Amino acid sequence: MSEGMRAVAQEQKGIICQENGVYLSAVSLAATKQGLVCIFRRSDQHCATTTDIMITRSGDNGSTWTAPDLLAHADWQNDEAIYVAPELNRLNDGRLALIVDRGVRRYEQEWASLYHWQLPERGMSNYVFWSYDEGLSWDGPHQIDRIGGEPERIHLLSDGSLVYTATQSARRTDERVVSAKPMGSLESYAYYCNVVMASIDGGKSWEQRSVLADDQLYSDVEVGLVELAPGTLMAVSRCGDMGGTMGQPSRMRISVDYGRTWSEPTLLPFYAQRPIPGMLQSGRILITYRNFWGTSGNWAVAFDPRETLPYEPASFIWEEHRCRILDGVMVMTTGESSDPKPERGTYAGTAGAVAFACYPAEDAASRVEIEAELRVLEADIHGCCISVGCWVRFEPGRVCLGDSPEVGFELDTQQWHQYKLVRENSHLSIWVDGTLKLHTFIAGLENRYVHFGNRQSGIAHFQRNHAVSMWKSVSVSVHNRDDASIDWSWHAAQGYPDPFRRERIVCLDRNGSFFHGNSGYGGWTQLGDGTVVVADYTSGSDPVADMPFIRWYKLIEGVDI
Numbered sequence: 001m002s003e004g005m006r007a008v009a010q011e012q013k014g015i016i017c018q019e020n021g022v023y024l025s026a027v028s029l030a031a032t033k034q035g036l037v038c039i040f041r042r043s044d045q046h047c048a049t050t051t052d053i054m055i056t057r058s059g060d061n062g063s064t065w066t067a068p069d070l071l072a073h074a075d076w077q078n079d080e081a082i083y084v085a086p087e088l089n090r091l092n093d094g095r096l097a098l099i100v101d102r103g104v105r106r107y108e109q110e111w112a113s114l115y116h117w118q119l120p121e122r123g124m125s126n127y128v129f130w131s132y133d134e135g136l137s138w139d140g141p142h143q144i145d146r147i148g149g150e151p152e153r154i155h156l157l158s159d160g161s162l163v164y165t166a167t168q169s170a171r172r173t174d175e176r177v178v179s180a181k182p183m184g185s186l187e188s189y190a191y192y193c194n195v196v197m198a199s200i201d202g203g204k205s206w207e208q209r210s211v212l213a214d215d216q217l218y219s220d221v222e223v224g225l226v227e228l229a230p231g232t233l234m235a236v237s238r239c240g241d242m243g244g245t246m247g248q249p250s251r252m253r254i255s256v257d258y259g260r261t262w263s264e265p266t267l268l269p270f271y272a273q274r275p276i277p278g279m280l281q282s283g284r285i286l287i288t289y290r291n292f293w294g295t296s297g298n299w300a301v302a303f304d305p306r307e308t309l310p311y312e313p314a315s316f317i318w319e320e321h322r323c324r325i326l327d328g329v330m331v332m333t334t335g336e337s338s339d340p341k342p343e344r345g346t347y348a349g350t351a352g353a354v355a356f357a358c359y360p361a362e363d364a365a366s367r368v369e370i371e372a373e374l375r376v377l378e379a380d381i382h383g384c385c386i387s388v389g390c391w392v393r394f395e396p397g398r399v400c401l402g403d404s405p406e407v408g409f410e411l412d413t414q415q416w417h418q419y420k421l422v423r424e425n426s427h428l429s430i431w432v433d434g435t436l437k438l439h440t441f442i443a444g445l446e447n448r449y450v451h452f453g454n455r456q457s458g459i460a461h462f463q464r465n466h467a468v469s470m471w472k473s474v475s476v477s478v479h480n481r482d483d484a485s486i487d488w489s490w491h492a493a494q495g496y497p498d499p500f501r502r503e504r505i506v507c508l509d510r511n512g513s514f515f516h517g518n519s520g521y522g523g524w525t526q527l528g529d530g531t532v533v534v535a536d537y538t539s540g541s542d543p544v545a546d547m548p549f550i551r552w553y554k555l556i557e558g559v560d561i
Helices: 342-351 499-504
Strands: 013-017 023-032 035-043 050-058 069-075 081-083 087-090 096-104 124-131 139-143 162-171 190-199 207-214 220-229 232-239 251-255 272-279 285-291 297-303 314-317 323-326 329-334 354-357 367-379 385-388 391-395 398-401 404-410 417-424 427-432 435-441 450-453 467-479 486-491 505-510 520-526 531-538 549-556
Touching: 013 035, 013 050, 023 096, 023 549, 035 087, 035 531, 050 081, 069 096, 087 520, 096 139, 096 162, 162 207, 162 220, 190 220, 207 220, 207 232, 207 251, 220 285, 232 272, 272 520, 285 520, 285 531, 297 499, 297 520, 297 531, 367 385, 367 391, 367 450, 385 417, 398 427, 398 435, 404 435, 450 467, 499 505, 505 531, 505 549
Parallel strands: 023 087, 023 520, 220 272
Antiparallel strands: 013 549, 023 035, 023 531, 035 050, 050 069, 069 081, 081 096, 087 096, 096 124, 124 139, 162 190, 190 207, 220 232, 232 251, 272 285, 285 297, 297 505, 314 354, 323 329, 329 467, 354 450, 367 417, 367 467, 385 391, 385 450, 391 398, 398 404, 417 427, 427 435, 467 486, 520 531, 531 549
């Protein structure tokens, strides 16, 4: 039983590029005969108004890097456009393919959602740069579509076709989720689907090969591809619904006909934004990604593509010592960070948080049930909470609704009790040790969250979350009509609720800014000697940088991953 997740040692990482007052992001990496090539975006902020696509090289397997050179530039004042997320890949024919989306931006304060960006009156497109000499010179940019949508890398498949995935916006027709946040989606009138674009003439022309995913309740975006065997592709999605804030994990689909048709999705035990999958020399799949929902940072996971992966809830645990199993009981000791740093400001409660997020309710009609055996020794208002699609607060001496605290009942919660909470038909029922203690109408208080531990404020911020709570077991049942449903249970005697995270996932770097957008979007390659070199962007954690920078990591397969 692991007491915390594995992490890359400091001596296995370094800095590729860092500039004061400059926002560096959107990193990708490729190996050539001349060495490593790294592409990244240089800008003024996350929602950039001016952008440079930069290139740097390493001749010593990633330990040192050249001063970056400018490959392309776009800004709102001179070009009425910016570049968004460049992605580089080395193809089996030796070419380097760099794809990047470019979006129209006519005003400084005009950053919009992808849906608005893709409207015809505004517009996004994808462009490609080709290099035939190991990245020394480039041919481009060439416009290849009018989609944009943060495309994934261009891949050369075994049949000779080129493919990439891109996110497309679509008008919502499912009216159940058109209500206000957080019950609704990120755009109540739109959602995201994902398409496979293909070229059979070496990249001269492109057309849509398939709709990879079209799910109004999930919104698959930033889908990463890898060819497992000739014609067999694996696709790994990021959840685009509410930006992933509800607690949906990544999903996987399989195609056996070069991406023309796709299987139904299966849930994965990790929460990846911009997943970059690839095959290691051993045949295992490695994915690097930004972790969200959950602890902020850049992570990597490796697995056998033939294994069946379990479902696992997301966890937010910045300081691992705050969640410990002692004598068969999981103890959460949460609140203000034991090592507060001035730059964290109001995020001190975030650094000291412990929370678990299960698959959410799709709407107010979903039936949600949680059973938990726990005792509460100390708790502020957000310290010990359970959401069954409606927040319930546990404090010493009382159990009440989190958003209507006058509704509740007195109870000695410092003693062990078996709780059962059910949300169904706009009512919440709470049983304690088999006795019904509360049955109340909750219309207007419903949400989609299925959480336990600290209650978050906003996307993933925590305040007034001091608590000492003890947990022996939790079981969760979410019955959705159309979206995925789950039945999950955990007992402290078996270990932690998140064993896959602790035993299988590797933390590359932590993002101490606690804004998930300040990290991630990396790439990786494996060298001939088996070393895996990863590059991504991060804010770091000790100290936390004012602006994100580009970092490299070196991992040994079989040791680190």
